[in-house]
Amino acid sequence: MSKAAVAQPASSLSRLWHKWRFHINVLLLLIPLGFMPKYFSDVALDRGDEGLGQREVGTIQVGPWSMRMAEERNEAPQRAGPSGYTKSFNASLCTECIDRVKATYLRIGKPRSLRTAGVIFFGGGYRMSAFMQIPEDTNPDLDLWITMEGWDGSVHQTSIPLRQASPATVAWLKKQGGKP
Known part of the structure; x- marks a missing residue:
């Protein structure tokens, strides 16, 4: 005696899955492709293929030395967990110094x-980075100070207005209600 296989009717969920599984898998492949341009832009910025950053501040003379500086991202400071808001700057020293x-x-x-x-x-002299904390109550009219220490023990300082270094940060500070 052989037992005949009893055919179970397929559930509606099973029928739906078998009908749409190919389309769902195609979507799972296509959705990440929408994010690829931003990914490649970020990688090129991190590698230095697009310059020092999104917004060049310019060349800054610090005593006998000079450096090129840029904001990594042309945007307001970002929250970095419990340490508060941070802003990233990149710099490149002159080849002579x-x-x-x-x-x-x-x-x-x-x-x-x-x-x-x-x-x-930190980093090599051709591409250095600094991550700076920006307190919410910072006065937007303050200056950004750059200090360079030489191997011979000399120390040189200069300042540039924060509005020149990062207009997005100044706008963010004014929105936060920074000290006048």
């Missing part, structure tokens, strides 16, 4: 000493 500069620092407001010079730029 790369071997003479020991460290480069960035700070909002004039530093009182080298110990309070601010955040340090």
Whole structure:
């Protein structure tokens, strides 16, 4: 005696899956393609193929040395977890001063000493980055101070207005209600 297979009627969910599974899989492949242009733009920016950043600040003279500086992103500071809001700047030292500069620092407001010079730029002299905290109550009229320390012990400082370095940050600070 052989047992005949009893055919079960397919559920409506099973029929729906078998009918649309190909289309759903195609969507799963096509959706990420929509994000590819932004991804390639971000990779080119990180690699330096599109310059130092989205917005060049220009060449800044710091004592006998100079550097080119740019905002990494032309946007307001971004929240970085419990540490607050941060802004990224990139810089490139002049070719003559790369071997003479020991460290480069960035700070909002004039530093009182080298110990309070601010955040340090990291990376090679041809492309350095600094991630700076921006408190919400920062005065938008303050200056951005750049401090360079040489291998010979010399220290040079200069400042540029924050509105010149990052107009997006100044607009964000005014919106936050920064100190006048």
